[in-house]
Amino acid sequence: MKRQSGAHSLLEYSELVRNLTVKEFKLRYRNSVLGFIWSLLNPLAMMVILTLVFSTLFRAGIENFPVFLLPPLLAWRFFSISTSMSLSSILGNASLVTKVYFPRWLLVLSSNLANLIGSSLEFAVLFPLLIYMGMKVTVLTFFLPIILMFEFMLIIGISFILAALNVYYSDFNQIWDITLQLGFFLCPIIYGMGLIPERYLLVYSLNPMTRVIEAIRKILYHNVLPTLADFMIVLVSGLILVLAGYFIFSRLEPGFAEEI
Amino acid sequence: MTAIQVEDLWKKFKIPHEKRTTILENLAGVLQILDRERFSYEEFWALKDINFTVESGEFIGIIGENGSGKTTLLEIITRILRADKGKVTVKGKVAPILQLGVGFHPELTVKENVIIYGSIMGLKNKAIKRRMDSILQFAELERFKDAKLKNLSSGMQVRLGFSVAIETDPDIFLIDEALAVGDIDFQQKCIEQFKEFKSRHKTILFVSHALSLAKEFCEKTMLLSNGEIIEFGRTEEVINHYLNRARKP
Numbered sequence: 001m002k003r004q005s006g007a008h009s010l011l012e013y014s015e016l017v018r019n020l021t022v023k024e025f026k027l028r029y030r031n032s033v034l035g036f037i038w039s040l041l042n043p044l045a046m047m048v049i050l051t052l053v054f055s056t057l058f059r060a061g062i063e064n065f066p067v068f069l070l071p072p073l074l075a076w077r078f079f080s081i082s083t084s085m086s087l088s089s090i091l092g093n094a095s096l097v098t099k100v101y102f103p104r105w106l107l108v109l110s111s112n113l114a115n116l117i118g119s120s121l122e123f124a125v126l127f128p129l130l131i132y133m134g135m136k137v138t139v140l141t142f143f144l145p146i147i148l149m150f151e152f153m154l155i156i157g158i159s160f161i162l163a164a165l166n167v168y169y170s171d172f173n174q175i176w177d178i179t180l181q182l183g184f185f186l187c188p189i190i191y192g193m194g195l196i197p198e199r200y201l202l203v204y205s206l207n208p209m210t211r212v213i214e215a216i217r218k219i220l221y222h223n224v225l226p227t228l229a230d231f232m233i234v235l236v237s238g239l240i241l242v243l244a245g246y247f248i249f250s251r252l253e254p255g256f257a258e259e260i
Numbered sequence: 261m262t263a264i265q266v267e268d269l270w271k272k273f274k275i276p277h278e279k280r281t282t283i284l285e286n287l288a289g290v291l292q293i294l295d296r297e298r299f300s301y302e303e304f305w306a307l308k309d310i311n312f313t314v315e316s317g318e319f320i321g322i323i324g325e326n327g328s329g330k331t332t333l334l335e336i337i338t339r340i341l342r343a344d345k346g347k348v349t350v351k352g353k354v355a356p357i358l359q360l361g362v363g364f365h366p367e368l369t370v371k372e373n374v375i376i377y378g379s380i381m382g383l384k385n386k387a388i389k390r391r392m393d394s395i396l397q398f399a400e401l402e403r404f405k406d407a408k409l410k411n412l413s414s415g416m417q418v419r420l421g422f423s424v425a426i427e428t429d430p431d432i433f434l435i436d437e438a439l440a441v442g443d444i445d446f447q448q449k450c451i452e453q454f455k456e457f458k459s460r461h462k463t464i465l466f467v468s469h470a471l472s473l474a475k476e477f478c479e480k481t482m483l484l485s486n487g488e489i490i491e492f493g494r495t496e497e498v499i500n501h502y503l504n505r506a507r508k509p
Contacts, residue, residue, distance in 0.1 A: 016379040100363030101339040102380045171283045254342035
């Protein structure tokens, strides 16, 4: 049977992608009174608790901890929520997948697009609060959307893999849950890179999510330009993940309807 | 012109003796650590060496016992399932109307579902909005347009599926027992619609146990049994054959 190439079907199905993204958004906040406000309360609550813990209990001595913490925390939320929701982007649409054909990867894309919009809104709404708490807005702030777009590539690539494998093995729900818990502490979200011993630094900083978080902190907290290495590591690993993810996904796709 | 060509099509299902869904279970199955019986499966050939051609404008009936492969055949033609072997060539836009609905999301409202389905079938949002009223009208669901799909009766869902599929104006319809759920009025409406399709030279594959419908509309009928085509020819003859087979002890 003839298969369409990815780019071709994206053009052809652009309105479908839009409709599916809107659908994701609607379903997420349906039957909820506060809706999107929950997406703001969650990181804010985390920020308050972690600030209390780290400035009074542990006395980490980080100046202006809320501004140090919140932007990386939002970037991590973008990553963790998008990837974990992608686990169900095929399974959760079983009623579509078993009844009608369309390129299945559009489901993964639209789930992630809904999260991209959600996270952008989180950043946008919490930005004034950050400025009020002492964050400086500089020319460098322009790099924030760029680094978030690079992060989006990481997310898409991983999501392809997770969405496809989860159809065959439900273990990936648990595996990914643990991975994210570890990842939260393995990335410099609640602490700075300075705490990492020198001999681990090379391995530690090869993690693209470390680079995303470091770059965002450099831009918004330290007000310095991220290094070229920061951008390149995220971009290159993003490209590799998207290609590998799409490859794995399209290999497994024909069996989805049968396995669901 | 050929609308559907199926060559040397084979489809296999695995019937597990117990379903495996975690990696550990699979590893155990591969390594045969645990007892063999529990993790083995049978192969079941749902379709065997299927070959046929449908010209555009033809109405084809597909009959056969339960489990003979009728639905599987339609699902492969629409690309929902993948064949293990063989080639399927389809020319034109296909609208499958499989049992109970056409690809709806239970948590979305009737209108939202129409929009999603319409865009899956390649309609632009503007076109869908323009046709919304006539879709709802044909399905007789104007009152329920903002109700969630899961709250509709099965008959209502089929009606919606049918009318939204019609409005996307496909070249080929694959209809699987969809009419059986609708009431008499709706069946009558669908039959009128079939007549119109016929005059507009649409192609239909029609799976049904309602042999009278097949007799009325299908010039040709295919009889499937155990995944094989037993007969594919003039409807009268094939149906008589089928009835004779059934009467045999």
